[in-house]
Amino acid sequence: MGRTAVVTGEGQGGAKHPAAANWSPAIRLKYLFLTATVFGGSYVIISLTTYTNTVFVNNEAQFGFSRDLHHQKEPSERYTIKTKGCSIPGLDPYDEHIKEFVKFPRKMKSCPNVNKTLLNNNKTHIWVLEENKPHYNITEDQDFSCCYKAFHRPSTVQDIDGIEIDDRIQYQDCVHFDDFIKVTDEFVRVLCYSDGLETYQQFFLFAPHKEFKSHGTNEITGDKRAYNVIIMGIDAVSRMNFHRTMPKTLQFLKNKGSVELVGYNKVGDNTFPNLIPLLLGIKENELKTTCLPYDQLTFDNCPFVWEWFKQAGYYTALGEDSSLLGSFNYLKVGFSKTPTDYYLHTFINEAETKSGKVKDFNSYLCMDEKYFFQVLLDYIEDLTITLRSSKLFGFFWEITMSHDYLNYPMIMDSSYELFFKKLERSNYLDDTIIVLLSDHGMRWGDIRSTKQGRLEERLPFVNILLPPSFKETYVSAYNNLRINSRRLTTPFDLHETLNDLVNLKYIEDENIRFRSNEFYAFKRGISLFFPIPDNRTCEMASIDDHWCTCHKGKKLSKDSSEAIEAAAHLVRQLNSLLSDHVQCAKLVLSQLIDVTEMEVGTPSVDEVGWREFMVTVQTTPGNGIFEATLRQSKVEWTLAGTISRLNLYGDQSICIHNYQLKLYCYCQ
Missing domain, CATH: 3.10.450.10 (Nuclear Transport Factor 2; Chain: A,)
Structure with a gap:
């Protein structure tokens, strides 16, 4: 699993070089990336500070966080958006009433045994780290071996209780090894034994290539008109809190020309009623008449957006970093049939149950020595490599780190920045549309008692990153998106936008002009590639008055x-x-x-x-x-x-x- 590479001349531990103290920042940076490469890409570079490119462990500098909030303060505007139909007050991320709540989470526990894992892996093999055996009191004279146990989600559901139907699991027979083993499966649990006693366990997640099984007939492999579409959610982060806690990620997106929806207004209280409009285009209370009749407990019959992409020839993926708080599993049954080609719930549920560590209020933050959010990021990256010659629609949601605490996203900032930089270096962003977003802001705590905190809760962040070729080919659609970034928008609009990305002919310049003549004023969801009326109100956008930030x-x-x-x-x-x-x-x-x-x-x-x-x-x-x-x-x-x-x-x-x-x- 991943390690933390620490480059310093101060004796902090990790990957060091005796001459590092005299290196220039450029040389330190180069050595850090070389170290990560030598070990098969298994290292996770947590953070590079702005001035020295040195990583500090467990302090504010590690995450590029400054105590001087006034220094980071940006000029606020009088209005966030101001149109004929909606005016949202201007917000300052470091408002006088807010900055007292912005603190680096120093008391948060780190994952155990980060640098003492007994096993390591790349994309094809798992092997034993001999040098770490003494940490687990394993000596050379002991009988040592490990058991490779693959597991999967069985297709049959007979004799399984309805509540546990999405959690079903089946293990394969144990394959023993004592030094290394070739990986042939998607989900793996390894148990190691010393003199017959269980000494160690570790979970491994891989993204093997699967046979494509389309529900439709439209094969798009190799079609230059199709883009990968990856939606990445970070739970409970307002637009202002994204600016405060993840500045490196935000700056990367800005440098790449992403479009930020500053007037994006939530339409429900918590995650579920905001994801249903995004993924289905309906309100939560409409589920019972659409696909969840009273005797139907699962979501199998619901027309999720990934079905559109599947029929259009895309591989599909659905993954969250929590099972306990999963969007379709928290006090819900989930899915009976496997909803997408790549479905992460089976792995996360088992890993959370058997190896969840550092329970912090509602969530386990760690899968043994690795943050769950990092497990998710690594998996998305692996999928982009595996499916490079195909097209991918992926919906991924991070919960564990951001759900309960205002400032915990600071811990993730460098990892998300590094993730996007890896996609950039591999040229994956050249044919991929990324939507990085949240469902709502922080819904409780001291910040929520402030006027700005109430607005922030209703104004989550959305950043849309488009490839240069998209901007050049679909000029009208892109220009409309930029204009709509300062209009009142909702998850219903994102749903319509995804619909247009299934078939890009809909947003060619000629069709944009033709379809723009349609009557949109009272349509609940409007594609962001088409003009959203300047006079749009919360009522027109299907936002209940309680959530409306225009009033x-x-x-x-x-x-x-x-x-x-x-x-x-x-x-x-x-x-x-x-x-x-x-x-x-x-x-x-x-x-x-x-x-x-x-x-x-x-x-x-x-x-x-x-x-x-x-x-x-x-x-x-x-x-x-x-x-x-x-x-x-x-x-x-x-x-x-x-x-x-x-x-x-x-x-x-x-x-x-x-x-x-x-x-x-x-x-x-």
Whole structure:
């Protein structure tokens, strides 16, 4: 598995050279890459600092993070976007109310035994590192051997419980070796024994070439008009937090001319309701009438975008770095049939169960000595090499490092930058479209209690990197994308954009002009390659008022009758949601935290017949903090969207398994 290459003249350990202290930065950099190459590409270069190209272990300099936030501060604009239909306030990544939360995660534990792995590998072999045997008390006089056990996801599902249908696994017979072994499988677990006792285990993930099985007839292999399409998600990172925590990755993308969607607005609370519009083009609550009838537990019948690409002749891949928090597996059943050609859940679930290390709140960060996010990045890179002569559509999602903590993405920055640089050096970016994005910003914690934190939660980042040939060939589409980068956009628009990438004829200049005459104003999703109307509002874009960042607001006195009535109604709504679950305690208002009246649209209240209030309350038992947008008409109060929870609930809702109601339930 991967190691950490450390080049320094200060005796830090790792790959060193006695003369390194006198080397120039250029020579140090060259030696670092040579070291990584000599060992079969198995080294992971964590970070190169800006001025010395020296890697420091476990400190801020390692990740290029500066304590001087004022030095990094960029001038903010008055508006993030300003169109006829939507004005979003300007945001500063280092706003005075935000910078106190931006801290390097020094207390985070690193993965164990990083430099003491007993086994190493390249793309074809696994071998024993003799020099590390003493670390595991293995001596020369002991009987030592390792067991190579490949495993896979069996095609049959007989006698498997519905809840575990996506977690099924089958191991092959053990193949013994004591020095090295050739790799012939995709998923491998190796167990090593000394005098008959298990001493060590390690999981290995490979990307072998598979026979192409198309559902359609359109073979595109060798077609220069087709591009690889790779979507890479980083969970729970706002656009501002991406700027703060992953500046190296951002700078690489900027240097390559990527397009950043600054007006990208989420359409749901957490990951799932924002991925369903992206991958299916529908709302979460439309699943039950589209592909998830009441007696259908799995997602097998859902028309995901990867099916389009599969029918068009692409290899497809789906991978996340967490099974516990997987988008289709967290309190859900997942897939019965294997959804894509390359499906990572089988491996991640087994590795997380058998070798997950460093549990940090919700996630295991490490697969033994290696970060799970790095496992995912390495796998994507391996796929790009394996399928270089074919076309790939891949959807990948990082969860473990970013899901729970605002600043943990700092740990990943150098690795993502290096990943993209490797793709650049291999010329893979010349025929590949990369979409690097998130689903939402941080949904809880101290930052969420600030005005900017509330906006950041609703404004995740999206960066789209296009090859030079795309910009030159599809001029109108590219120009529209640049214009739309400062319009109000949503996951529904990304869905339509992916649809256009299946058949690029749709976005040729002539077809762009023809199709632009179509009536788009009230279409829920609009391809980013076509003009998005300047007068687009949240309502036109199918964004509930609760998530809309275009609306202005004015604070109300907490003693006002409107505030008291709105808070009481919010608590009634919470208890109504929980009414069928007797194991959940009835919630009582303990504190009215904030009430803001929202200015929605241009008509007066008398004309529209209602007023809207964003309300934040705290309830007992459990001290949950909830936020919702409530609409008051002349006859009733109604919810405008769903209810957000702004603090963590931990084990408070362990008695309920509905992923939505877990936010609200306090188990009695």
